[in-house]
Amino acid sequence: MGTFGKRLKEARKIRGFSQERLGIEAGIEPATASARMSQYEKGVHQPGESIVKQIAAVLNLPVPYFYCEDDETAHLLQCFHCLKKDAKNQVIDLAEKLAFSV
Template sequence: MTTFSRRLKEARKARGFSQERLGIEAGIEPATASARMSQYEKGVHLPGESIVKQIATVLDLPVAYFYCANDDEAHLLQCFHCLKQDDRKQVVDLAESLAFSQ
């Protein structure tokens, strides 16, 4: 199982989507939505960039979340994605001050 497939399955389940429903809402043909999502989750096939963007939009996650090898970084991206623009700036400023103060 790839990092992408693991994160996809976890995110789908956390948001209560069936494979079929997520596939359909991401723009996959209803007749093949469940099978394609299953293949993505098993790591048999990887979706193209446009499908990944659509899946991320449906699940309200940043695209990069699916590719982070580190779970902490993925969680941080997920949290950052949920912030308003002003709050994002504060987080970036704080991160810069912590990262470069050493």
């Protein structure tokens, strides 16, 4: 299982979706939704960009979350995605101060 499949499976389970339900809500044909989601999770097939965007929208996650190799960055993206614009700007300001202070 690759990074995408790992993140997809974790996010789906945390949100209580079955493979079938997530696939259907992401716009995949009901007859193949479960099988396709299983293939994505196992890394047998990679979904196209539009399907990834639909899956991300259903799970309320940013697309880059699915491709983060380290857990800390994935978690940070997940948290940042949920913030309102003002809070995002505050986080960016703080991160810049922390990253670039000598």
